[in-house]
Amino acid sequence: MNGRRVLLGVTGGIAAYKAAALASRLVQAGAILDVVMTRDARRFVGAATFAALSRRPVHTSLWERTAEIPHIALARESDVVAIVPATANTIAKFALGLADDLLSNVVLATRAPLVIAPAMNTAMLEHAATRAHLETLRARGATIVEPGIGFLAEREHGAGRLADEDVLLAAIEGVLQRTRDLVGERVLITAGPTREALDPVRFLSNAATGTQGIELAREALARGAAVDLVLGPTSLEPPAGANTVRVATAREMDAAVRERARDATIAIATAAVADWRPATTHAHKVKKSDEAAPLELERNPDILAGLGAAKDGLFLVGFAAETEAFEVNARAKLRRKQLDAIAVNDVGDQRGFGAGPNALVLLWGADGRKDLGRGSKRELAARLWDAILELKRAGSA
Numbered sequence: 001m002n003g004r005r006v007l008l009g010v011t012g013g014i015a016a017y018k019a020a021a022l023a024s025r026l027v028q029a030g031a032i033l034d035v036v037m038t039r040d041a042r043r044f045v046g047a048a049t050f051a052a053l054s055r056r057p058v059h060t061s062l063w064e065r066t067a068e069i070p071h072i073a074l075a076r077e078s079d080v081v082a083i084v085p086a087t088a089n090t091i092a093k094f095a096l097g098l099a100d101d102l103l104s105n106v107v108l109a110t111r112a113p114l115v116i117a118p119a120m121n122t123a124m125l126e127h128a129a130t131r132a133h134l135e136t137l138r139a140r141g142a143t144i145v146e147p148g149i150g151f152l153a154e155r156e157h158g159a160g161r162l163a164d165e166d167v168l169l170a171a172i173e174g175v176l177q178r179t180r181d182l183v184g185e186r187v188l189i190t191a192g193p194t195r196e197a198l199d200p201v202r203f204l205s206n207a208a209t210g211t212q213g214i215e216l217a218r219e220a221l222a223r224g225a226a227v228d229l230v231l232g233p234t235s236l237e238p239p240a241g242a243n244t245v246r247v248a249t250a251r252e253m254d255a256a257v258r259e260r261a262r263d264a265t266i267a268i269a270t271a272a273v274a275d276w277r278p279a280t281t282h283a284h285k286v287k288k289s290d291e292a293a294p295l296e297l298e299r300n301p302d303i304l305a306g307l308g309a310a311k312d313g314l315f316l317v318g319f320a321a322e323t324e325a326f327e328v329n330a331r332a333k334l335r336r337k338q339l340d341a342i343a344v345n346d347v348g349d350q351r352g353f354g355a356g357p358n359a360l361v362l363l364w365g366a367d368g369r370k371d372l373g374r375g376s377k378r379e380l381a382a383r384l385w386d387a388i389l390e391l392k393r394a395g396s397a
């Protein structure tokens with residue numbers, strides 16, 4: 001954990017005292033530890049304990065040092081956020097996205113992975129509300145370290161006891177390792193639509209926004225990759241750490257991709273490239289009175305097939321947006337374009353476009369298939385990277 005930034009969130013349960021022992025282990029393992037305590041956590045353990053263990057100030061209020069906007073600074077700097085113990089109350093707040101104290105604001109503002117270790121009375125843990133909130137958080141990508149069965153503070157034996165220190169430490173380490181598993185990779189991602197001009201004010205394009213590709217780039221950066229992002233016209237902001245090249249047409253995207261593919265170890269083509277462009281781009285706006293229908297089309301270059309034909313060690317992943325027979329069509333594309341894998345989404349009825357949720361299935365080889373399920377594009381980006389790395393490692397083993 002040398003030098004990694006761990007944010008430990010301590011909430012108001014009896015097991016709060018156990019978070020002190022975990023804090024000590026994290027520091028011994030080399031982590032730079034920031035501790036955020038809720039008001040009720042401090043009824044159980046004093047902030048001084050954590051300050052002494054971490055040798056850093058403990059954060060307890062949204063309203064301290066407001067000039068630094070503490071929740072945003074902490075959210076940005078952390079490599080992982082671990083909530084130990086997590087009360088039923090705090091879990092409910094996270095699931096709902098409430099932000100009424102420092103810890104809930106940090107959790108809402110961070111892009112770091114979240115580890116949650118619930119600890120509570122058995123009935124509270126088994127309550128439908130708590131189960132539903134934990135499921136929501138799990139579906140969003142949080143790692144839930146399930147509590148064990150044992151002696152509880154109310155002198156009963158049951159489920160709800162905070163997981164053991166070693167289990168908690170291993171979970172945090174596991175998440176941190178996963179977050180650096182793209183170190184050494186140079187990733188090339190295409191995203192967004194392309195735009196093919198008919199005249200100075202009209203163009204052919206499509207409904208892609210680039211969201212999924214941008215999330216893949218963001219996740220790759222967080223996991224330690226160097227990222228080249230070739231981005232078609234979109235109003236979305238690319239992640240700051242990526243080398244972003246903005247292009248408009250398929251031919252511009254093709255040239256930008258060819259130039260960067262030589263250095264890439266993994267390429268993911270999420271861009272919705274226009275297959276056709278107007279044969280003529282008129283210098284002036286085409287008039288209603290012009291005689292001939294102005295739209296004669298010609299083929300654009302097939303960027304993905306070009307990459308496939310010249311890939312030389314590059315691990316190449318395509319995307320297929322299909323509205324029918326989607327696995328059959330995607331498998332044909334996988335073979336035809338010499339891809340290592342293809343992520344398929346069903347885009348019937350505008351599904352899959354923009355900021356809404358997505359659903360992906362990854363296909364490879366003759367019959368390899370992994371359903372990545374449904375989720376936000378950010379969650380799917382993380383799952384897709386896990387699957388790509390697993391495949392790439394299996395291929396090179």
Ligand SMILES: Cc1cc2nc3c(=O)[nH]c(=O)nc-3n(C[C@H](O)[C@H](O)[C@H](O)COP(=O)(O)O)c2cc1C
Pocket residue numbers: 010011012013014015038039040041086087088089090119120121124
């Ligand atoms: C003695 C005592 C022990 C408690 N233990 C727990 C517990 O283990 N888990 C839990 O979820 N809530 C527990 N609670 C309830 C929480 O302290 C309460 O829900 C509080 O609002 C949590 O605030 P926080 O989530 O902001 O830290 C306990 C309350 C008391 C008085």
